[in-house]
Amino acid sequence: MDLELSDDQRMLKDSVDRLIAEQYDLDQRRGYMIQPDGWSAEMWKSFAELGLTMLPFSEEQGGLGLGGVETMIVAEAFGRGLVVEPYLPSIVLAGTAISEAGTPDQQAGLLPGIMTGETIASLVTDSAITARRDGGDWVLDGTAKVVLGGDCASLLVVPAGEDLFVVTSDVAGLECRGYRLHGGGTAADLAMNGVKVPEKSRLGGNGAGARAVEAGIAWLAGEALGAMQAALDLTVDYLKTREQFGKPIGVNQSLQHRAAEMLVEVEQARSAAMYAALLADEQDEHVRAAGYAAIKVVIGKAGRFIAQYAVQLHGGIGVSEEHLVSHYFRRLTAIGILLGDTESQIARLAKLGGFTGPEPHFAAA
Amino acid sequence: MDLRFTAEEEAFRQDVRAFIRDNLDPVTHRKMVEGRIPDREEIVAWQRTLNSRGWATPSWPKSHGGPGFTPVERYIFLDELHQAPAPEPVSFNVSMLGPVVIQYGTPAQQERFLAPTANLDIWWAQGFSEPGAGSDLAALRTSARREGDHYVVSGHKIWQGMAHHADWMFTLVRTDPQAPKKQMGISFLLIDLRLPGVTIRPIITLDERHEVNEVFLDEVRVPVDCLIGEENKGWDVTKFLLSNERTGIARIGMTKHLIRRIKRLAKGDKSVLAKTAALEAELKILEITQLRILDGQRRSTAADPRSSILKLKGVELRQAASELLLSVAGPSALEVQHDDAPLSLDDAGEWIGSVMPNYGILRAASIFGGSSEVQKGILAKTQLGL
Numbered sequence: 001m002d003l004e005l006s007d008d009q010r011m012l013k014d015s016v017d018r019l020i021a022e023q024y025d026l027d028q029r030r031g032y033m034i035q036p037d038g039w040s041a042e043m044w045k046s047f048a049e050l051g052l053t054m055l056p057f058s059e060e061q062g063g064l065g066l067g068g069v070e071t072m073i074v075a076e077a078f079g080r081g082l083v084v085e086p087y088l089p090s091i092v093l094a095g096t097a098i099s100e101a102g103t104p105d106q107q108a109g110l111l112p113g114i115m116t117g118e119t120i121a122s123l124v125t126d127s128a129i130t131a132r133r134d135g136g137d138w139v140l141d142g143t144a145k146v147v148l149g150g151d152c153a154s155l156l157v158v159p160a161g162e163d164l165f166v167v168t169s170d171v172a173g174l175e176c177r178g179y180r181l182h183g184g185g186t187a188a189d190l191a192m193n194g195v196k197v198p199e200k201s202r203l204g205g206n207g208a209g210a211r212a213v214e215a216g217i218a219w220l221a222g223e224a225l226g227a228m229q230a231a232l233d234l235t236v237d238y239l240k241t242r243e244q245f246g247k248p249i250g251v252n253q254s255l256q257h258r259a260a261e262m263l264v265e266v267e268q269a270r271s272a273a274m275y276a277a278l279l280a281d282e283q284d285e286h287v288r289a290a291g292y293a294a295i296k297v298v299i300g301k302a303g304r305f306i307a308q309y310a311v312q313l314h315g316g317i318g319v320s321e322e323h324l325v326s327h328y329f330r331r332l333t334a335i336g337i338l339l340g341d342t343e344s345q346i347a348r349l350a351k352l353g354g355f356t357g358p359e360p361h362f363a364a365a
Numbered sequence: 366m367d368l369r370f371t372a373e374e375e376a377f378r379q380d381v382r383a384f385i386r387d388n389l390d391p392v393t394h395r396k397m398v399e400g401r402i403p404d405r406e407e408i409v410a411w412q413r414t415l416n417s418r419g420w421a422t423p424s425w426p427k428s429h430g431g432p433g434f435t436p437v438e439r440y441i442f443l444d445e446l447h448q449a450p451a452p453e454p455v456s457f458n459v460s461m462l463g464p465v466v467i468q469y470g471t472p473a474q475q476e477r478f479l480a481p482t483a484n485l486d487i488w489w490a491q492g493f494s495e496p497g498a499g500s501d502l503a504a505l506r507t508s509a510r511r512e513g514d515h516y517v518v519s520g521h522k523i524w525q526g527m528a529h530h531a532d533w534m535f536t537l538v539r540t541d542p543q544a545p546k547k548q549m550g551i552s553f554l555l556i557d558l559r560l561p562g563v564t565i566r567p568i569i570t571l572d573e574r575h576e577v578n579e580v581f582l583d584e585v586r587v588p589v590d591c592l593i594g595e596e597n598k599g600w601d602v603t604k605f606l607l608s609n610e611r612t613g614i615a616r617i618g619m620t621k622h623l624i625r626r627i628k629r630l631a632k633g634d635k636s637v638l639a640k641t642a643a644l645e646a647e648l649k650i651l652e653i654t655q656l657r658i659l660d661g662q663r664r665s666t667a668a669d670p671r672s673s674i675l676k677l678k679g680v681e682l683r684q685a686a687s688e689l690l691l692s693v694a695g696p697s698a699l700e701v702q703h704d705d706a707p708l709s710l711d712d713a714g715e716w717i718g719s720v721m722p723n724y725g726i727l728r729a730a731s732i733f734g735g736s737s738e739v740q741k742g743i744l745a746k747t748q749l750g751l
């Protein structure tokens with residue numbers, strides 16, 4: 001057991017934290033969000049220059065070959081900065097799906113653009129899209145809602161039947177309605193009417209979509225941790241500086257205890273994010289599935305708790321668009337809902353049998 | 366980063382599990398499974414069995430007769446006991462008094478007390494709380510005045526767990542009522558409960574059990590060689606003891622046992638299983654928090670204020686599990702039954718006679734050992750600077 005960062009990981013953390021601290025305050029973020037795509041192409045380029053867009057890909061794929069812990073470090077910093085660029089859809093979700101399902105040739109064709117950041121890709125995680133054969137090729141029909149980054153992606157990875165298919169956004173028969181999301185980022189609803197896909201754009205299946213969603217949950221856990229810690233920091237600061245009745249509001253024990261409860265939840269979120277980072281290497285599919293369900297439940301619940309009380313302890317300013325805490329509120333709420341909300345993850349974990357029993361630990365001799 | 370236990374640690378877990386399975390008396394085991402409290406003789410027998418294996422005192426160093434476990438081994442050992450479930454070594458002896466005697470006792474006191482404490486030849490009670498001194502422990506008033514080679518002790522202690530089983534009581538007394546701060550005039554005294562002037566009176570708790578007591582001390586003459594540490598320096602000893610008590614663990618294994626019982630009684634009921642899953646999710650992540658704190662203990666032996674997080678979340682989840690168990694047991698759980706109801710040694714059926722009593726008495730877990738309010742105060746102060 002060893003739960004400390006290595007020296008290299010610490011260096012990565014320092015440089016990502018510095019970038020976010022310097023480039024991502026609330027005003028700068030506002031500036032990025034009013035760009036045509038709802039995010040900053042320039043910022044995205046800086047991420048690529050730092051190597052972040054290549055980070056999780058293996059060296060054979062041309063990436064940096066770094067793992068879950070490094071991804072968590074980036075996610076945590078992005079959560080603190082409330083980063084809106086499409087890292088989750090393109091690098092984490094679509095990137096993982098293609099890495100898991102694509103043949104070496106398909107990967108060589110698709111990944112380089114994603115890794116340099118020039119291509120934005122997106123993964124449909126929840127769809128009613130069907131695929132039927134058409135000679136040697138395929139035809140896709142159906143709709144998908146809230147496809148993260150789907151409005152700006154030039155490449156879409158679409159699950160249909162047993163397989164994942166790759167389509168370009170300019171393909172005939174595809175309609176895309178993009179919109180901004182509360183909490184930052186963008187998404188799209190898609191409709192496919194007889195979209196033709198050549199056989200060479202059919203990726204394998206083999207649970208790649210599920211692996212991609214697990215990677216997405218791990219990313220969200222890191223992001224949620226960064227946002228929760230930041231929201232708690234803001235709140236504790238406010239308790240020390242805001243005065244009412246002639247003294248700082250933080251001298252009131254009810255608020256001290258609430259802050260302590262928030263700390264407990266942040267530490268649980270930290271554990272969840274670390275577990276998510278390390279679970280990526282687990283080979284047992286069942287252990288992974290149950291683990292990621294538990295992680296999503298905990299970050300969903302802890303995120304709600306932190307979001308609600310961070311706002312509450314700020315008083316009126318907490319619900320203002322002007323104040324950072326309201327942005328954490330929205331992002332944490334969104335994280336709780338995306339990639340399977342808390343209730344559905346609880347149901348999923350129950351269906352998987354949970355972690356313990358019913359049989360006894362052991363029968364007595 | 367790596368969450369895995371080493372091969373040696375995994376092997377140790379298997380050893381512990383096999384030892385419990387092969388050596389725990391089946392009646393004691395059955396009682397634990399059903400949530401009953403074993404008898405005095407059963408607890409003593411089990412502690413001696415553990416002691417013969419060298420495991421009765423998991424937190425003691427080798428130099429003083431302990432097994433010298435690493436923090437991880439200690440965790441694994443207790444987790445196996447909790448999950449079995451088997452009785453923990455008596456905490457008053459093993460987690461509280463033993464480490465104090467090791468840290469503050471004279472060689473003569475160590476010689477006299479350590480071995481019998483480990484073997485439960487002496488059963489210790491904790492004589493801290495008083496009617497007017499609970500969370501504010503330093504407000505205690507039990508007095509001790511020096512007369513030659515004795516302290517003469519008078520006062521009223523309350524809530525002494527298992528004192529009716531006990532032979533001795535480690536006791537906080539006020540030796541200097543004039544001290545400028547209330548923490549400064551306190552001493553840590555060992556009192557033989559057979560001495561004249563000691564009266565132990567039962568308190569029956571809401572589970573209709575007799576587990577705690579009041580202890581009245583009326584001019585009890587205690588030899589001065591029973592003073593631990595220096596006179597009037599007992600508060601330092603107390604802080605040391607409480608920090609050991611609190612660096613404990615989240616007792617996740619005990620909650621897992623409750624979850625097993627819930628699942629057996631749920632018989633596939635989807636709504637119960639969903640509530641159980643919600644609990645298990647948090648418990649799984651608390652295990653990671655536990656490992657993070659253990660990992661920190663490998664690097665530094667200083668008391669970790671983050672252990673308040675373990676106590677708070679651990680108790681919250683254990684209480685929630687006991688509540689869910691109560692709900693799934695249904696109205697029959699309201700039938701008053703006691704731990705001495707006949708025991709069936711076959712595995713058929715779940716005895717639910719302890720479910721309501723245990724749900725009730727588990728409320729105390731957020732009151733003793735630093736109440737949840739006190740733990741939150743510690744976190745707000747030490748971790749958040751409030």
Ligand SMILES: Cc1cc2nc3c(=O)[nH]c(=O)nc-3n(C[C@H](O)[C@H](O)[C@H](O)COP(=O)(O)OP(=O)(O)OC[C@H]3O[C@@H](n4cnc5c(N)ncnc54)[C@H](O)[C@@H]3O)c2cc1C
Pocket residue numbers: 253490491492493494498499500501523524525526527577729732733734735736737738739742
């Ligand atoms: C089952 C059981 C076994 C016990 N075993 C032992 C034993 O073996 N030996 C022993 O010495 N003692 C024992 N105790 C006593 C235990 O340590 C005390 O109950 C505990 O310290 C709390 O004290 P109190 O009961 O006087 O409650 P109080 O201290 O009077 O607390 C009442 C309420 O006020 C809250 N409160 C108190 N102070 C503050 C504050 N500053 N800020 C916010 N909230 C506050 C508490 O959290 C609690 O909710 C036991 C208690 C129980 C219930």
